[in-house]
Amino acid sequence: MPERLAQLIPPYFIARSAALIGTGLVVLACVYLELFSNSQAGTLTQVVAALYPILFFGVYLYLTLVFPLRELKHFPHQAQHPLLILLSILNYSCVVFLVYRGSSIVDNLHVLAFLLALPAAGTSGLRLWQAVTIISSANVIAAVLLLPKLNSLFLLQILSSQVLVYLLFSTMIGEFRQKTIANINLAQFNSMQQLLQTQVEQQTREAIARDLHDELGHLSTVISHNLSQYCYTHHNTDPLLQNAMSLTRKMSEQIRSLSHTWQVPVFDIKAALMGLANNIPRPSIEVDLDGFDGTCSAASGEILLRCCQEIITNSMRHSNASKLQILIMKSPTRFSVSIEDNGTGKTGLTPGKGLDGIRARVLQLGGHVDLVLDADGFRAQLMVPAV
Numbered sequence: 270m271p272e273r274l275a276q277l278i279p280p281y282f283i284a285r286s287a288a289l290i291g292t293g294l295v296v297l298a299c300v301y302l303e304l305f306s307n308s309q310a311g312t313l314t315q316v317v318a319a320l321y322p323i324l325f326f327g328v329y330l331y332l333t334l335v336f337p338l339r340e341l342k343h344f345p346h347q348a349q350h351p352l353l354i355l356l357s358i359l360n361y362s363c364v365v366f367l368v369y370r371g372s373s374i375v376d377n378l379h380v381l382a383f384l385l386a387l388p389a390a391g392t393s394g395l396r397l398w399q400a401v402t403i404i405s406s407a408n409v410i411a412a413v414l415l416l417p418k419l420n421s422l423f424l425l426q427i428l429s430s431q432v433l434v435y436l437l438f439s440t441m442i443g444e445f446r447q448k449t450i451a452n453i454n455l456a457q458f459n460s461m462q463q464l465l466q467t468q469v470e471q472q473t474r475e476a477i478a479r480d481l482h483d484e485l486g487h488l489s490t491v492i493s494h495n496l497s498q499y500c501y502t503h504h505n506t507d508p509l510l511q512n513a514m515s516l517t518r519k520m521s522e523q524i525r526s527l528s529h530t531w532q533v534p535v536f537d538i539k540a541a542l543m544g545l546a547n548n549i550p551r552p553s554i555e556v557d558l559d560g561f562d563g564t565c566s567a568a569s570g571e572i573l574l575r576c577c578q579e580i581i582t583n584s585m586r587h588s589n590a591s592k593l594q595i596l597i598m599k600s601p602t603r604f605s606v607s608i609e610d611n612g613t614g615k616t617g618l619t620p621g622k623g624l625d626g627i628r629a630r631v632l633q634l635g636g637h638v639d640l641v642l643d644a645d646g647f648r649a650q651l652m653v654p655a656v
Contacts, residue, residue, distance in 0.1 A: 286332060289437065296383055300384045304318065314371070324356060328388070331352065342550065344449060350395060365414070378418055378419060385431060386431050389430075393435050393437075393438030393441075463540075542554075545581065554592075558599075559598040559599070573653065583623055583647075592611050595607075605651070
């Protein structure tokens, strides 16, 4: 779990949360010093005062550790947080109670009222309407109880401080969501950059290999032929000429071998897909290969990567899947690709531009595409000719 937290939760997110927790503790310490500066606090007040720091830390720990993991698990959709709703309601209930009970025993009620600003942080992880409902309800109750002792302008300032705390945490959470999206886009960009680099490298290697084979290979063959013809015509058995013919034949074979080696596939489709999968929080992606080690030509790699990438994107946006499995099998003439997820709740497939693009790419090469969406999830079977 610590390793997973380190991978998924940015360090700045934890650092900022810790800084805000420290600020909250300072406010809490000032309030408690004022509240317990005399011995008039009743037993119930002491119990609630002892309970509130636990709730306070509970909310902040939830926002720092649990909230990011739940958001990543449900990405790209916004997760529901029923526990956070409960904690926020309990936080506000304790604070309103402490402020109300303390209003009759403390001299400086203004210090005590600032305690109302702390629970607003927890609502930043909720839907907007949920946060507005909780904050508004708590402040209406506090206003009814405290208006005889505090003027409306000060209560408005307290409400403003709650909005500020809410906006601070909301901004941090928004940055976290944007960073998650940026990581996914960066992974897709890196995969395509790797593909383009491989295409350029392979085109260069193939051009050099053709020149080696066509030019140097031809010249070495001509030289070898002329030497053989000369020795045969003149009945020459000079060891130097015989050695020259042998070396020329070896040079010709090495040129042919080198030109063939330089045309060996250089794109690693598994590495490209794993690089993409490692930066996608949901669904969890498994990549398996059968019949080859993942290397293929840049042309085959492009069609395989683009098809898999589009299906992954489609699953992220439109499926409730938690797992997606990719199996790529290779035969001498074609690739067989099987992709399936465990999405639920939808049946019947209406292909959009992305899936239509996959079909068009594969059919253009003479392949076959079969797409199915039922209660068990989405399945794609692709037969792609090796190019």
